[in-house]
Amino acid sequence: QVQLVQSGGEVKKPGASVKVSCKTSGYTFTNYGIIWVRQAPGQGLEWMGWINTYDGNTDSTQNFQDRVIMTTDRSTNTAYMELRNLRSDDTATYYCARSCSGGSCYSHFWGQGTLVSVSS
Amino acid sequence: DIQMTQSPSSLSASVGDRVTITCRASQGINNHLAWYQQKPGKVPNLLIYDASTLQSGVPSRFSGSGSGTDFTLTIRSLQPEDVATYYCQKYNSVRGTFGPGTKVDIK
Numbered sequence: 001q002v003q004l005v006q007s008g009g010e011v012k013k014p015g016a017s018v019k020v021s022c023k024t025s026g027y028t029f030t031n032y033g034i035i036w037v038r039q040a041p042g043q044g045l046e047w048m049g050w051i052n053t054y055d056g057n058t059d060s061t062q063n064f065q066d067r068v069i070m071t072t073d074r075s076t077n078t079a080y081m082e083l084r085n086l087r088s089d090d091t092a093t094y095y096c097a098r099s100c101s102g103g104s105c106y107s108h109f110w111g112q113g114t115l116v117s118v119s120s
Numbered sequence: 121d122i123q124m125t126q127s128p129s130s131l132s133a134s135v136g137d138r139v140t141i142t143c144r145a146s147q148g149i150n151n152h153l154a155w156y157q158q159k160p161g162k163v164p165n166l167l168i169y170d171a172s173t174l175q176s177g178v179p180s181r182f183s184g185s186g187s188g189t190d191f192t193l194t195i196r197s198l199q200p201e202d203v204a205t206y207y208c209q210k211y212n213s214v215r216g217t218f219g220p221g222t223k224v225d226i227k
Contacts, residue, residue, distance in 0.1 A: 035216060037164075045156075045164065045207050045218040059214045061121070095163065104216030106154035106169035106209070113163060 002026040004096055004111035011117045012086050019082040020114045022096030029077040030054040033099040035107060036070065036081045038092040046092075050104050051079060059103070086118045122147045124210055126219040132227045139195040141222045143208035148188045152212035155184055155193045159204045167206075168193065200226055
């Protein structure tokens with residue numbers, strides 16, 4: 001069965017970086033993209049970016065373009081999202097989800113979420 | 121970028137009521153719209169994709185309609201387990217923006 005398993009919660013100081021992993025199984029990794037979505041406490045879902053797991057092509061919203069790096073390791077079927085120069089308002093649960101190879105689409109399969117807390 | 125809005129932002133209805141949530145895109149997105157249900161502390165759950173296709177396993181009291189810029193999610197007969205926040209998401213391009221959400225409670 002399709003599974004996306006994310007790394008554990010992190011506590012970071014402002015200005016630091018965080019790297020969240022999303023290990024997938026149960027399907028051909030390179031046939032689908034991965035999107036990253038975040039949710040601040042008590043807030044809605046915010047689409048962050050997408051990675052083509054076949055060729056590594058990425059796209060992200062202007063909110064994150066300068067600070068987010070999305071990568072994959074095809075040998076372990078794992079996607080990574082690194083967010084740099086963290087601020088307190090980056091405190092959120094970060095989700096990965098399986099998407100389409102050509103870009104964003106609907107996501108039936110999601111990771112369990114990774115809580116990232118940013119505090120001095 | 122295309123913006124997504126939802127209305128209402130919250131609603132309270134009785135068990136058995138028909139509930140309708142509206143999602144509007146700032147530009148046409150054909151039928152490239154999904155609806156998700158998220159219960160507190162849980163991962164979003166896909167209900168509807170391509171505006172009106174029910175995801176396998178989702179109760180048939182949920183339905184979606186619309187095309188272009190205006191879309192609706194309908195819960196035909198609200199049940200206690202439907203208490204959640206509902207989000208629309210567009211995916212007509214690489215970027216998949218979510219609406220702000222509609223919180224549904226039982227009166």
